Amino acid sequence: xxxxxxxxxxxxxxxxxxxxxxxxxxxxxxxxxxxxxxxxxxxxxxxxxxxxxxxxxxxxxxxxxxxxxxxxxxxxxxxxxxxxxxxxxxxxxxxxxxxxxxxxxxxxxxxxxxxxxxxxxxxxxxxxxxxxxxxxxxxxxxxxxxxxxxxxxxxxxxxxxxxxxxxxxxxxxxxxxxxxxxxxxxxxxxxxxxxxxxxxxxxxxxxxxxxxxxxxxxxxxxxxxxxxxxxxxxxxxxxxxxxxxxxxxxxxxxxxxxxxxxxxxxxxxxxxxxxxxxxxxxxxxxxxxxxxxxxxxxxxxxxxxxxxxxxxxxxxxxxxxxxxxxxxxxxxxxxxx
Amino acid sequence: xxxxxxxxxxxxxxxxxxxxxxxxxxxxxxxxxxxxxxxxxxxxxxxxxxxxxxxxxxxxxxxxxxxxxxxxxxxxxxxxxxxxxxxxxxxxxxxxxxxxxxxxxxxxxxxxxxxxxxxxxxxxxxxxxxxxxxxxxxxxxxxxxxxxxxxxxxxxxxxxxxxxxxxxxxxxxxxxxxxxxxxxxxxxxxxxxxxxxxxxxxxxxxxxxxxxxxxxxxxxxxxxxxxxxxxxxxxxxxxxxxxxxxxxxxxxxxxxxxxxxxxxxxxxxxxxxxxxxxxxxxxxxxxxxxxxxxxxxxxxxxxxxxxxxxxxxxxxxxxxxxxxxxxxxxxxxxxxx
DNA sequence: CTGAAAGCGCTTACAG
DNA sequence: CTGAAAGCGCTTACAG
Numbered sequence: 001x002x003x004x005x006x007x008x009x010x011x012x013x014x015x016x017x018x019x020x021x022x023x024x025x026x027x028x029x030x031x032x033x034x035x036x037x038x039x040x041x042x043x044x045x046x047x048x049x050x051x052x053x054x055x056x057x058x059x060x061x062x063x064x065x066x067x068x069x070x071x072x073x074x075x076x077x078x079x080x081x082x083x084x085x086x087x088x089x090x091x092x093x094x095x096x097x098x099x100x101x102x103x104x105x106x107x108x109x110x111x112x113x114x115x116x117x118x119x120x121x122x123x124x125x126x127x128x129x130x131x132x133x134x135x136x137x138x139x140x141x142x143x144x145x146x147x148x149x150x151x152x153x154x155x156x157x158x159x160x161x162x163x164x165x166x167x168x169x170x171x172x173x174x175x176x177x178x179x180x181x182x183x184x185x186x187x188x189x190x191x192x193x194x195x196x197x198x199x200x201x202x203x204x205x206x207x208x209x210x211x212x213x214x215x216x217x218x219x220x221x222x223x224x225x226x227x228x229x230x231x232x233x234x235x236x237x238x239x240x241x242x243x244x245x246x247x248x249x250x251x252x253x254x255x256x257x258x259x260x261x262x263x264x265x266x267x268x269x270x271x272x273x274x275x276x277x278x279x280x281x282x283x284x285x286x287x288x289x290x291x292x293x294x295x296x297x298x299x300x301x302x303x304x305x306x307x308x309x310x311x312x313x314x315x316x317x318x319x320x321x322x323x324x325x326x327x328x329x330x331x332x333x334x335x336x337x
Numbered sequence: 338x339x340x341x342x343x344x345x346x347x348x349x350x351x352x353x354x355x356x357x358x359x360x361x362x363x364x365x366x367x368x369x370x371x372x373x374x375x376x377x378x379x380x381x382x383x384x385x386x387x388x389x390x391x392x393x394x395x396x397x398x399x400x401x402x403x404x405x406x407x408x409x410x411x412x413x414x415x416x417x418x419x420x421x422x423x424x425x426x427x428x429x430x431x432x433x434x435x436x437x438x439x440x441x442x443x444x445x446x447x448x449x450x451x452x453x454x455x456x457x458x459x460x461x462x463x464x465x466x467x468x469x470x471x472x473x474x475x476x477x478x479x480x481x482x483x484x485x486x487x488x489x490x491x492x493x494x495x496x497x498x499x500x501x502x503x504x505x506x507x508x509x510x511x512x513x514x515x516x517x518x519x520x521x522x523x524x525x526x527x528x529x530x531x532x533x534x535x536x537x538x539x540x541x542x543x544x545x546x547x548x549x550x551x552x553x554x555x556x557x558x559x560x561x562x563x564x565x566x567x568x569x570x571x572x573x574x575x576x577x578x579x580x581x582x583x584x585x586x587x588x589x590x591x592x593x594x595x596x597x598x599x600x601x602x603x604x605x606x607x608x609x610x611x612x613x614x615x616x617x618x619x620x621x622x623x624x625x626x627x628x629x630x631x632x633x634x635x636x637x638x639x640x641x642x643x644x645x646x647x648x649x650x651x652x653x654x655x656x657x658x659x660x661x662x663x664x665x666x667x668x669x670x671x672x673x674x
Numbered sequence: 675c676t677g678a679a680a681g682c683g684c685t686t687a688c689a690g
Numbered sequence: 691c692t693g694a695a696a697g698c699g700c701t702t703a704c705a706g
Contacts (some may be wrong), residue, residue, distance in 0.1 A: 001452070003699055014677045019701060046451040051699035055684045059387060064431075069416040070616055075406040082433050091453075093398075094431045096419050114383040114685095115338070116428075224620040235688055240579040250617075257620035261667075279407055280587075280617075281563040282596035330598075340683055351693045356685060388683035391698045452699095457692055 002043045003259060011039035018051030022047065062304065065095045067125040071222070072250060072278045073293060075122055077145060080297025083119055086303055091135070093117055100187045101128040107171070108134050119304045121145060122152070126191050143304040145296055147192045147322045148319070153307070155300045155320045160203075162324040166245045166273040167204040169326055174334045175243040175271060177204065179216035179234060181227050181255060182247025196220070197247045216241055219309040227254030235262050235270070242335040243271035249278035249288055252331075256284065267333035277327060292300035295322055339380045348376035359384065398455040399641065404462040408559070409587060409601045409615045410630060411460055414482060417634025418458055425642055430454055437524045438465040445471050456641045458482060459489070463528050480641040482633055484529045485656070490644070492637040493655045496533035497540075499516045499626045499661040503610040504541040506624070506663055511606060511671045512580040515542065516553035516565050516571060518586025518592060531559070534584045534612070553578055557588060564591030572599050572607070579609035579672040586615035586625055589668075593621065604670035614664060622667030632659055 008015045013032060021028045021036045028036075039045075054058045054172040062085055067073045082092040093116070096106050108131050113120065117140065124146035127135065132149065136140070148154035168177050184194035202212045216234060220226040227246060234240060235258060246252035252274030256266065264270045274281065277290035299320050345352045358365045360660050365373075376382075390396045399422055403411045404479040405658060419429040430453070431670065434444050450457065461483030461640070469486065485491035507515050517538040521531035539549045553571060557563040564583060571577060572595055583589035584625065585658065589611030593603065601607045614627035638658050 001699095005699080016678080016702080017676060020676085023701085029675055032675080041702095046447050048391070048452040048699055049683090050387055050396060050452060053387040054391050054684085055699075055701040057682075061430075067407065069412040070358065070409075072407070075412040078431070079406040079433050079435070082431050083435070086432070092431045094401075094415070094429045095417050096416050096424070098416070098420070109382050111386075115385040115387060122640050127705080161700080208459065224617050228620045253617050254620045257617075257622060260622065262615070280590050281592075283565045283591045285594060285597065342683080352684080352693080353686080354692060360685085363697085366691055369691080387681055388698090389685080391700085392683075392685040394698075459683095510677095 004045070005045065006043055007036065007039045007045050010043060011035045024160075048264060057114060059118050059228060060089060061091045061093050061117045062301075062324050063093045063095060063113055063120045064123065065097060065120060065125055066123040067096070067242075068098055069096060071248075071274060073146070076293040077123060077297045080294040081301055083300045084301045085305075088301070090301075090305065091258050097125050100220055101126050101131060103130070105135060106131050108139060110134065110252070113138050119143075119308050120305060121300055122149060124191065124193065127320070134187040141304060141307045143300050143307070145300045146167050151318070153303055153318050155296050155303065156303065157291045157296070157324050158321050160200035162275050162291065163197035163200035163245070163247065164204050165289045165326045166275060166286075167201055169328070169332060170243045170245060170271060171204070171208050171275060173271065173332060175242075176210055177241045177335075178210075178243045178245060179231070179241040180214075180245050181218045181220060181231055181251050182222065183217055183219050185219045185221045185222060185226070194247060201245060222248055222251060224250050224254035224257065227251035228258040229254075231255050232262065233257045235259065237265060241270075243273070243332070246272065246274045248285060249274035249276040249281050252288070253278075253280065253284070256286075256331075265332050268336060271333055272331040273334070275324075281327075281329070285327045288327050290325045290327050292322060322337075339382050341384065343380055344373065344376045344382050348372045351468060353404055356531045362451055365631065385673070396453060396455050397426060398428045398430050399638075400430045400432060400450055400455060400457045401460065402434060402462055403460040404433070406433060408585075409613060410483070410585075413630040414460060414634045414637075417631040418638055421635045422642075425638070427455075427638075427642065434462050438463050438468060440467070441463050443468050443471060447471065447475060450475055450477060453583070456480075456645050458637055458641060459486065461528060461530065478641060478644045480637050480644070482637045490640055490655050491655075492633050492640065492659070494628045494633070494661050495658050496530050497537035499612050500534035500537035500582070500584065500624045501541050502661060502663045503612060504538055505666070507580045507582060507608060507610060507670060508541070508545050510580075510608065510669060513547060514578045514672075515547075515580045515582060516555065516568070516578040517552075517582050517584070518555045518557060518568055518588050519559060520554055522556045522558045522563070524558060525621045528666075531584060538582060559585055559588060559629045561587050561591035561594065564588035565595040568592050569595045569599065572596065572601060580606075580610070581600075583609065583611045586611035586613040586618050588624060589623055589625070590615075590617065590621070593623075593668075603668050605673060608672070609668040614633070618664075618666070624666045624669040625664050627662045627664050629659060 003017045004018050023032045080329045085092050119141040138281045144154040183198035205212050218230040274288040277288050281288050283318045341352045345355045422429050459481045471585040481489045481491040520535035542549050546618045555567040611625040614625050618625050
């Protein structure tokens, strides 16, 4: 393994000079510089990140904490975050926390983060109160995506507006019997997104002078399977909604499946609107409320990196909200009279 | 930041003793041990991974290289890999290489891996020849998943058998006019999976005494959108296939979309079989050939970690092939006469 | 502009 | 069983 000393020897300079020319470009004689660069490239020298970290106190590694990867949102944003980190010469250390948070024991340990990463991107993973304590004691720069934790700076969409855009589209088409799939089941009740979207749904109905049938506001764990299972019963029989707003496109796909099994045609018998603009949305012709996930990823990393590089004194923006956009495709239409 | 010296002082021992009791448990007097543990816990001591790495020469970090996260297979396997690494006290450094490989310039740089990770899990990312060179010179323990690179140990399914299972199911149902979606478009031509599945498709038809219509073997980039776009033309008009085998469930979902637009009912007018058992497959009632992705992830990490821990002398298994299983749901049925 | 040296926080022979 | 010391490969004041 070639080290900085090898380069120094070959270039006939001290290791300090090698270090300087390879970094700060601080005042190095052009000819010395040339020799060092030459030697480094001949030896195919790569500095040890580990030694650099120990000496500098910076790891240039960011932890990205996600609750799962199997959901489109998380996979997409992880991609965006990893790429924008790498552009800035940082690396992404991934941690997937699939278990649910429970009071009384922590899925988190200080060793996962302490002295290992310079900062954390937190992707909508709900925390128990003791886990929140632990994270606070770590005192690492952190940014949340999707939902805030305490006072932590957060990048997110306006969940209420997104949901309202969906309902209002259905109302405008003339629907009066609308169901909502996607308030939270017990296990994910800590997450704010389901509640925000559900509340907005109810509000929009009330403002339109319509009753809110709570039996048409369906709790799920936000998977396609669960959405299908929950929605099927209320889609049976004549007293059924003419439209469904799903809080995510993945759940909307579950509704597509349920409708198919029941022989309901979309949009003739049932209108359907999702939220996300999932990769499959276009192929399936799904009307949806689009969110720009890569933009959220980029915003999160730039927020975090500037907090890291400027030190904790510059208080970073506390909240960045990105817009959403209704995309009308084939799954929404006026109710058949 | 509390260091090993702080712990040593508080416990009244040397740092060497602290190090020993915290690791090898090698011969430490029980009472000394107790004092050290006590001191460490009182101080909430966490060893610096960076210093440990520098001193030990091991980082306990594994690079996971993926071509994209937006595909179900990659998101699923990444989850499995990250979790099994963490169980063994390793960490996953993620790198997403979305660009296509091109001769003449490398997306890879030695700094991404050298002295930074102890090994690499390579997820079906095609390499240009110079990139392959670079990886070889790095001489890091490596394992491939999904498709092999040169002689690198690989965990994968038998792609030919998986595809055959799909075709043979359709043949058994009585189909004679079967199309295949999922040979490779130019940009992913380096990947072996599309070719293997396509070849197996052709073989199965030939063995059944059927002609292979090459205009029904469709190149795509393996997205739902592309599959939909490619399949639509051949689904139009009376001279159309009665069944489609898609090389992935994601492409099968694209076919569902295309069929919907054309007013074709599944399975009455068109049978459809995918490969994967994607999260959405059950909700959509998709008949598919299931692969166990978490098992592949676990196999890959255990292969890699044992190569790392036993040193390069023990040549690891060169290939692990996991089985697949046909799952019949609602999208496949005998052709309507 | 450059070098000698201390220091980052560990691990690991080497003595005892 | 335990300690003193060297060493891992860098960075960064401090002199010059």
